[in-house]
Amino acid sequence: MDADALAKAFVEHYYTTFDNNRAGLVNLYQDSSLLTFEGQKIQGAQNIVAKLTSLPFNQCLHSITTVDCQPSSAPNGMLVFVSGNLQLAGEQHALKFSQMFHLLPTPQGSYYVSNDIFRLNYA
Amino acid sequence: MDADALAKAFVEHYYTTFDNNRAGLVNLYQDSSLLTFEGQKIQGAQNIVAKLTSLPFNQCLHSITTVDCQPSSAPNGMLVFVSGNLQLAGEQHALKFSQMFHLLPTPQGSYYVSNDIFRLNYA
Numbered sequence: 001m002d003a004d005a006l007a008k009a010f011v012e013h014y015y016t017t018f019d020n021n022r023a024g025l026v027n028l029y030q031d032s033s034l035l036t037f038e039g040q041k042i043q044g045a046q047n048i049v050a051k052l053t054s055l056p057f058n059q060c061l062h063s064i065t066t067v068d069c070q071p072s073s074a075p076n077g078m079l080v081f082v083s084g085n086l087q088l089a090g091e092q093h094a095l096k097f098s099q100m101f102h103l104l105p106t107p108q109g110s111y112y113v114s115n116d117i118f119r120l121n122y123a
Numbered sequence: 124m125d126a127d128a129l130a131k132a133f134v135e136h137y138y139t140t141f142d143n144n145r146a147g148l149v150n151l152y153q154d155s156s157l158l159t160f161e162g163q164k165i166q167g168a169q170n171i172v173a174k175l176t177s178l179p180f181n182q183c184l185h186s187i188t189t190v191d192c193q194p195s196s197a198p199n200g201m202l203v204f205v206s207g208n209l210q211l212a213g214e215q216h217a218l219k220f221s222q223m224f225h226l227l228p229t230p231q232g233s234y235y236v237s238n239d240i241f242r243l244n245y246a
Contacts, residue, residue, distance in 0.1 A: 036191045036204070068159045068240045072225060073197045081159070081223055081240040096244055098221035100204055102195060117191045117204040121219055121244045 007069035007080045010103060010111065015062035015084075022053050028113050035116040048116070059089035062097075076105045077114075086120075096121040130192035130203045133226060133234065138185035138207075145176050151236050158239045171239070182212035185220075199228040200237075209243075219244040 001009070017024045029035075029045035036042075042051050064084040072079045080101040085094035102115035124132070140147045152158075152168035159165075165174050187207040195202045203224040208217035225238035 034193045036193060039189065039191065041193075066162065066242055068162065068242070070157045070159060070164075070238045070240065072195065073200065073227060073237055074195070077196065079202075079223070079225060079238050079240065081221075081242065083221065083242050083244060098204075098206065098242070098244065100202070100223045100240075102202060104196060114196055115193045115202050117193065117202065117223075119189055119191070119204065119206050119221070121206060121221065 003069055003071065003078060004067075007078060008067050010080060010101070011064060011067050011082055014101075015064065018052070019059075019061050023049060025049050025052060029116075030112050030114075033113055033116065035118070037118050038120065057088045061087045063087070063094075072102060074102075074104055074114075078103045078111070083121075126192055126194065126201060127190075129234075130201060131190050133203060133224070134187060134190050134205055137224075138187065141175070142182075142184050146172060148172050148175060152239075153235050153237075156236055156239065158241070160241050161243065180211045184210045186210070186217075195225060197225075197227055197237075201226045201234070206244075 026045050026049040029048050031044045033045055034043050035048045037051060042048050062084055064082060066083045068081040070079045082099045084097060086097050087094040097120050099118045101113050103111040104114045106112055149168050149172040152171050154167045156168055157166050158171045165171050185207055189206045191204040193202045205222045207220060209220050210217040220243050222241045224236050226234040227237045229235055
């Protein structure tokens with residue numbers, strides 16, 4: 001699988017998990033992982049998923065507009081940059097967002113999220 | 124200077140240079156640098172600046188809304204995530220954009236842009 005296909009597969013997996021089983025995202029982070037969510041900095045898989053599961057909405061649906069990826073300087077690391085829309089249940093309009101991930105390989109041959117920065121793009 | 128202040132100083136320098144002397148951005152990239160601009164992948168300082176200086180507008184003004192940064196796994200590397208508005212001369216409405224930079228240290232104690240991904244956020 002080339003890097004672009006791998007990035008798209010990661011992105012699809014990430015947002016499908018977010019929308020259907022947010023607590024399951026814990027497997028994608030490690031203790032060293034960093035999330036900056038709307039300017040708030042959080043470190044560690046447990047803390048990150050505690051933040052994501054405590055967001056003030058229950059149902060949401062991400063739809064992805066663009067996925068760009070580049071190799072990072074880390075061995076087999078990958079930078080993934082996403083833009084898309086976030087539809088919350090009961091809200092008329094979708095919210096636009098941008099998010100970046102720095103993925104690093106695990107010894108098991110998979111990837112984890114080393115860095116994650118999320119921002120809503122207010123109109 | 125802490126990481127947040129350093130990221131903000133870089134961002135201010137980058138967009139001031141972009142808006143006033145776009146060709147001067149060449150000093151911020153190296154031959155290994157990658158730019159993905161609206162999905163188009165470009166490598167190397169000269170090619171990147173050739174792309175940026177050939178964009179179909181002469182005057183523009185970036186205004187920055189948010190700057191987030193995190194240490195990357197690279198030694199002294201830094202991920203910088205920017206959102207903002209881009210006003211082109213003669214256009215009534217500003218364009219919203221998001222951009223991420225992966226900065227790596229130079230032997231001279233400064234930073235260069237190793238990775239750069241830019242996307243307009245269409246309304």
